[in-house]
Amino acid sequence: MSELSLGPLTPDHYDQVIGVLDDWWGGRAVSAALSRLFFIHFQDTSFAVEDAGRCVAFLVGFLSQTDATRAYVHFVGVDPRYRKHGLGRRLHESFAFVVAARGAKTIHAVTSPINTQSVAFHQRLGFEVVPGDAAQDGLSFHRSYDGPGRDRVLLRRQL
Numbered sequence: 001m002s003e004l005s006l007g008p009l010t011p012d013h014y015d016q017v018i019g020v021l022d023d024w025w026g027g028r029a030v031s032a033a034l035s036r037l038f039f040i041h042f043q044d045t046s047f048a049v050e051d052a053g054r055c056v057a058f059l060v061g062f063l064s065q066t067d068a069t070r071a072y073v074h075f076v077g078v079d080p081r082y083r084k085h086g087l088g089r090r091l092h093e094s095f096a097f098v099v100a101a102r103g104a105k106t107i108h109a110v111t112s113p114i115n116t117q118s119v120a121f122h123q124r125l126g127f128e129v130v131p132g133d134a135a136q137d138g139l140s141f142h143r144s145y146d147g148p149g150r151d152r153v154l155l156r157r158q159l
Contacts, residue, residue, distance in 0.1 A: 002052050004087070006094060009046035009058055014039040016055040017077060024077055034060070034075050045071070047094050049087050056082045059091035061107075063099055071099035073109040092125050100159045109155040113141045122155045130154035 014036045017024075021031040038046065038060045049057040057078040064070040073095065078087050096107060109127065111118040113136060119129065132142035132154065145152035 004056070005050050006047055006090065007050070008043045009039055009048045009060065010043060011036060011039045013048045013055040013058060017058060020079075021077060024080060034077075038074060045095065045098055047091050049082075049091065051082070057087040057091060059088075059095055061095045061099070063102060063104060068103050069105040071095070071104040071107045073107060088121060089125065096157075096159060105159055107157045107159065110145070110152045111155065113139055113151050113153055115153075119153055119155070122157075125157065127155040127157040130156050 014034075018031055018034065018036075021034065022029055042060060042062045045062050046060045047058065048055045058076070059073060060075040061071060061073045064072060073092070076088055076091060099107065107127075109122060111122070116139070119139065123129070129140050130142075132140045132145075134141055134143045134151070139153065141151050141153045143151050145154070
C-alpha cells in the first residue's frame, strides 16, 4: 500500500470500480444499485480513496432534498485488499463532517439483513438499527422495504 489519498468522488472513479464491484462483494450482484449518476451529481458529498491513482474505496452520500437535517449514505465500497485499514471509517467521518457543516443532524443508511458485516460495521461507527416490523436472529428489519421480498435493515446515526 503506497500513499493513500482522499478526495471527491468523480465519474472517472465509476469506470474504475463498476467492473470489479461485484467481486469486492464476493460475487454478490450489487453493481446494479450503483448508477453513474451518483458519481456525477453527488461529488461534493461523496468521497474516494485512491492508491497510486486507482480508486480502492469510495462512499456515495448526499443530503436529503426533502429534509435538510437528514443525510444518507447510499453505498460504501472498499477493495478487499484494503479492508481492515480504517478506510470505511475515514470515508464515513469525512461524509459526517461535510453534512454536519451543512446542517444535517442524522445520517441514515440501509442494508440487507443478510449483510451482517455491514450492520456490525455501522454499529461500530455509532449507528443504531431502526426497529422494523420483523426480526431474525435478533436483528430487526423492515419487510419488503425496497419492494416485494427486498427486506432492509435501516440504520441511523445522530450527529
